[in-house]
Amino acid sequence: MSHFKLFVKKKEYLKYRAAIFDLDNTLYDYHQCDVYARCKLFKEISKDYNLKTSLIKRYYEKARLKVHGRLEGTASMHSRFLYIQGVIETINRSTDAVRILKYHRFYWKQYFMRMKLFAWVEPLFKDLCRHNIKIAILTDFTSELQYEKIKRLSITRYVQHVVTSEESGAEKPSEIMMNLCMGKLKMPAKDIFAVGDDPVKDILGKRLGIKTFILQR
Numbered sequence: 001m002s003h004f005k006l007f008v009k010k011k012e013y014l015k016y017r018a019a020i021f022d023l024d025n026t027l028y029d030y031h032q033c034d035v036y037a038r039c040k041l042f043k044e045i046s047k048d049y050n051l052k053t054s055l056i057k058r059y060y061e062k063a064r065l066k067v068h069g070r071l072e073g074t075a076s077m078h079s080r081f082l083y084i085q086g087v088i089e090t091i092n093r094s095t096d097a098v099r100i101l102k103y104h105r106f107y108w109k110q111y112f113m114r115m116k117l118f119a120w121v122e123p124l125f126k127d128l129c130r131h132n133i134k135i136a137i138l139t140d141f142t143s144e145l146q147y148e149k150i151k152r153l154s155i156t157r158y159v160q161h162v163v164t165s166e167e168s169g170a171e172k173p174s175e176i177m178m179n180l181c182m183g184k185l186k187m188p189a190k191d192i193f194a195v196g197d198d199p200v201k202d203i204l205g206k207r208l209g210i211k212t213f214i215l216q217r
Contacts, residue, residue, distance in 0.1 A: 022196035
């Protein structure tokens with residue numbers, strides 16, 4: 001049994017006053033949603049332009065790497081809008097605002113259709129709230145889309161605070177994000193536990209004295 005499962009089973013979380021959770025790949029399967037939405041997107045673009053799906057995929061990956069290189073360390077480096085813009089500009093040799101907006105909305109529609117909360121999340125969140133333990137979400141990416149995910153996962157009633165990398169101006173594992181979150185919670189590290197899935201990015205709280213769990217996927 002993992003350390004986190006044992007922690008939950010024994011209700012050791014009752015010793016704390018707040019919990020900080022990562023969002024993507026911690027509370028739901030991010031990779032499944034992204035892969036599904038990308039596949040649908042590539043087919044949609046290839047159909048409209050009469051191009052091979054493999055070519056659209058190659059354009060997308062090239063655009064993604066360019067955006068990452070240019071905007072590394074910012075929330076915008078994850079922007080599907082910018083990736084799609086790169087694809088369409090490669091095909092058209094110019095910007096097509098209507099198509100870019102259309103495909104961006106299409107991607108997220110497909111993505112949200114696949115989102116499903118992991119089974120352990122809601123029972124734990126309910127019990128944390130029942131014992132007046134505050135819940136915060138600490139997540140990379142732009143605020144609007146992360147808030148939309150929280151809403152669509154139907155966990156807004158449990159969550160008291162959200163901190164995104166867009167809001168803080170820094171990506172994980174920057175301590176700026178965690179300090180901002182702790183400031184919202186108004187409590188010291190010893191009263192908080194944190195849960196994430198990335199052994200590099202989600203370990204930032206441990207350096208500040210926060211009890212930290214990394215989930216294995």
